[in-house]
Amino acid sequence: LKKILITGGNGLLGQSLRLLLSKQYEIIATGLNSDRLKNHNHKYISLDVSVQKDCENILVKFMPDVVINTAAITDVDYCELNKKKCLDINALSISYFLSYCKKFNKKFIHLSTDFLFDGKSGPYLENAECKPINYYGFSKMKAENLIIRSRLQNFSIIRTCLVYGEKFDSNNIFMWVKKKLEKGKVLNIVDDQYRTPTLYSDLSKAIFDIIKLDLKGIYNISGGEYLSIFDIVCKIVSIFDYDKSLVKRCKSNKINQKAQRPKKSGLLIDKAIKDFNYLPTKMEVYLKSIK
Numbered sequence: 697l698k699k700i701l702i703t704g705g706n707g708l709l710g711q712s713l714r715l716l717l718s719k720q721y722e723i724i725a726t727g728l729n730s731d732r733l734k735n736h737n738h739k740y741i742s743l744d745v746s747v748q749k750d751c752e753n754i755l756v757k758f759m760p761d762v763v764i765n766t767a768a769i770t771d772v773d774y775c776e777l778n779k780k781k782c783l784d785i786n787a788l789s790i791s792y793f794l795s796y797c798k799k800f801n802k803k804f805i806h807l808s809t810d811f812l813f814d815g816k817s818g819p820y821l822e823n824a825e826c827k828p829i830n831y832y833g834f835s836k837m838k839a840e841n842l843i844i845r846s847r848l849q850n851f852s853i854i855r856t857c858l859v860y861g862e863k864f865d866s867n868n869i870f871m872w873v874k875k876k877l878e879k880g881k882v883l884n885i886v887d888d889q890y891r892t893p894t895l896y897s898d899l900s901k902a903i904f905d906i907i908k909l910d911l912k913g914i915y916n917i918s919g920g921e922y923l924s925i926f927d928i929v930c931k932i933v934s935i936f937d938y939d940k941s942l943v944k945r946c947k948s949n950k951i952n953q954k955a956q957r958p959k960k961s962g963l964l965i966d967k968a969i970k971d972f973n974y975l976p977t978k979m980e981v982y983l984k985s986i987k
Contacts, residue, residue: 697720697721697722698720698721698722698761698762699721699722699723699724699758699759699760699761699762700717700721700722700723700724700760700761700762700763700764700907701724701725701726701754701755701758701760701762701763701764702714702717702723702724702725702726702764702766703726703727703743703745703763703764703765703766703767703793704726704727704765704766704767704768704807705725705726705727705731705733705740705766706727706728706729706731706732706733707727707766707767707866708859708861708863708866708868708896709766709807709859709896709899709900710725710727710766710767711732711733711863712861712896712897712899712900713764713766713900713903713904714733714736714738715733715736716900716901716904717900717904717907718736718737718738721762721907722738723738723739724738724739724741724754724758724760725738725739725740725741726740726741726742726743726745726754726767727740727742727743727767728742728743728744729742730742732865739758741754745765745767745785745789745790745792746781746784746785746788746789748792751789751792751793752792752796755792755793755796759800760802761802761803762802762803762804762805762907763793763796763797763802763803763804763805764805764807764903765790765793765804765805765806765807766807767785767789768785768786768807768836769781769782769785769786769832770832771832772811772830772832772953772955772957773953773954773955775830775831775832775835775955776830776831776832776954776955777954779831782831782832782835783835783838786832786835786836786838786839787835787836787838787839787842788838790804790806790839790842790843791842791846794842794843794846794848795846797848797850797851798846798847798848798849801849801850802850803850803851803852803907803910804843804848804850804851804852805851805852805854805903805906805907806839806840806843806851806852806853806854807854807856808836808839808840808853808854808855808856809832809833809836809855809856809857810855810856810857810858810891810892810918810958810961810962810963811828811830811832811833811836811957811958811961812826812827812828812833812836812837812840812855813825813826813827813828813833813958813961814827814828814829814958815829815889815957815958815959815960815961816958816959816960817960818890818958818960818961818962818963819890819892819918819922819960819961819962819963819964820916820961820962820963820964821916821964821966821967822855822913822914822915822916822967826840829956829957829958830955830956830957831955832955833958840853850910850912851912851913852906852911852912852913852914852915853913853914853915854899854902854903854906854914854915854917855914855915855916855917855918855963856894856899856916856917856918856963857891857892857893857894857918857919857961857962857963858891858892858893858894858919858928859893859894859895859896859899860893860894860895860896861895861896861897861982862986863896868896869893869925869928869929870932870983873929873932873933874932874936877932877933877936877938877939877942877943878938880939880942881942882942882943882944883929883942883943883944884944884946884950884951885925885926885929885943885944885945885946886924886925886926886945886946886947886948886951886957887924887925887926887927887945887946887947888924888947888948888959889924889925889948889957889958889959889961890922890923890924890925890959890960890961890962891922891923891924891925891928891961891962892918892919892920892921892922892923892962892963892964892965893918893919893921893923893928893979894917894918894919894976895919895976895977895979895982897977898917898919898974898976898977899917902915902917902968902972902974903917905972905974906972909971909972911971911972915967915968915971916963916964916965916967916968917963917965917968917974918962918963918965918976919976919977919979920965920976920978921976921978921979922962923979926943926945928979929943930943931979931980931983932983935980935983935984935987936983936987
């Protein structure tokens with residue numbers, strides 16, 4: 697059985713990958729603190745990816761054939777205020793995995809983002825020029841550059857955008873809106889930022905296909921629907937019958953955020969469709985299925 701090491705194993709994507717991939721592979725999951733996934737039969741080891749010797753110990757002990765790096769600080773405003781920590785976790789930590797994969801000729805799969813771009817002309821193809829406008833995006837660009845410069849033979853960079861889905865302990869956009877509106881809180885939602893929201897299970901399935909077919913290089917994996925944040929929230933509100941008077945539309949410059957956000961962001965998925973028949977789920981279809 698192929699062995700797969702997953703970092704960020706407590707996240708929405710990490711947990712989904714663990715459940716999906718453990719059907720066909722031997723999984724070693726790592727994450728911060730204790731294991732949040734219940735009812736599984738694979739190994740879990742707590743790991744801070746910024747601690748070099750801990751990473752190296754796990755790699756040498758288990759000798760995985762594939763490393764999937766989903767560990768990251770994704771809070772964009774936190775990254776702007778904690779630049780060193782952001783860079784350590786989101787970029788510098790991958791060098792330990794890269795040197796292992798290079799030395800033993802293993803596959804490295806890295807999760808990246810549409811925040812590599814300035815948001816002036818999205819949604820973007822894989823070959824678009826990176827011009828991040830916040831430190832989170834900068835740290836993710838640094839990571840991609842490290843991978844490409846390492847000259848590793850077998851890597852995949854998987855760029856995604858606004859990953860969402862139903863999971864109680866997750867703070868993704870769907871859960872955030874749901875929790876707030878169920879408490880009757882008023883939400884100020886921007887209508888001038890556009891994304892291509894990605895269902896977490898579409899993303900984990902695509903990663904499964906990329907491993908199975910041993911695809912290499914950069915792939916955009918996203919939802920295929922180009923929506924403003926306001927549109928996204930309105931879909932949730934209408935399908936779950938929340939009180940729409942609680943949702944106020946506003947402009948980006950009216951909400952006080954530490955980091956700038958790209959306006960027209962999101963990802964085009966033509967390459968994934970062509971290379972492995974990637975077929976994303978429509979947001980409405982998913983929301984109705986879990987209602």
